[in-house]
Amino acid sequence: VMVLPDPAACGAAVADAVADALTGAAGGPVNLGLATGSSPLPAYAELVRRHRRDGLSFRAARAFLLDEYLGLPRDHPQAYRQVIRRELTDHLDIDPAAVHAPDGTASDPAAAAADYERLLTAAGPIDVQILGIGRNGHVGFNEPGSAPGSTTRVVALTERTRTDNARFFDRLQDVPHRVLTQGMGTIGRAAHLVLVATGPDKAPAVAAAVHGPVTTALPASLLQRHPHCTVVLDPAAAAGLD
Ligand code: F6R
Secondary structure, eight states, rough: EEEEHHHHHHHHHHHHHHHHHHHOOOOOEEEEEEOOOTTTTHHHHHHHHHHHHOOOTTTTTEEESSSEEEESSSTOOOHHHHHHHHTTGSSSOOOOGGEOOOTOOOOHHHHHHHHHHHHHHHHHHOOOOEEEEOOOOOOOOOOOOOOOTSSSSSEEOHHHHHHHHHGGGSSSGGGGGEEOOOOHHHHHSSEEEEEOSGGGGGGGHHHHHHSOOOOOSGGGGGGGGGSEEEEEEEETTTOOOO
């Protein structure tokens, strides 16, 4: 657990983990797992800065999104595939064809979930997986009750999560009810998990995830069992830790 002075410092620490994976690669592809939402945005801005300023190259990278809304048009500004292009990948030298997301427009979402899980399995382990955390302890969109071994699947968002995410949409009614998300088992296969949380709203979930019992009632607590998980916090998000 790292507690850093502010969200920008947290973003720099997350960017360090990604840069280490990129520069430490022995020539093969580097698999990056990307969360959306507001928590990773300082990290993405920092990665764009390092690419432009220092020449940090993403040519070897393949990117895999954690999750995607179901039912938004492909070009909707809040479709996570669009968000990640806008915030990150359009500004890097990554091959656009190497940026992958679950297909939230699929007519058969269960088949799209299975396809994405197969794609991830074939790609090999994610080297660095960036994660946020919901106020209810979700990671990806694994809402409370998600099984430790769960794989990519269709999930119905809780009303709390829909309300939390309504800030990205014009109206609450516009927030999709269902998503495709990597499962807890999928996420657990990544070599290095980097969970970033900032602000006081996340403090209770962070405290329960780090110090509480390992329970499916708070999916982030399952990450305690992962051999290499870094939790990057600002002081407000760390307020519930001893
Ligand atoms: C989004 C995702 C979610 C968010 C979480 C926190 O891809 O996986 O788990 O990380 O809902 O969202 P923010 O960062 O917006 O508070």
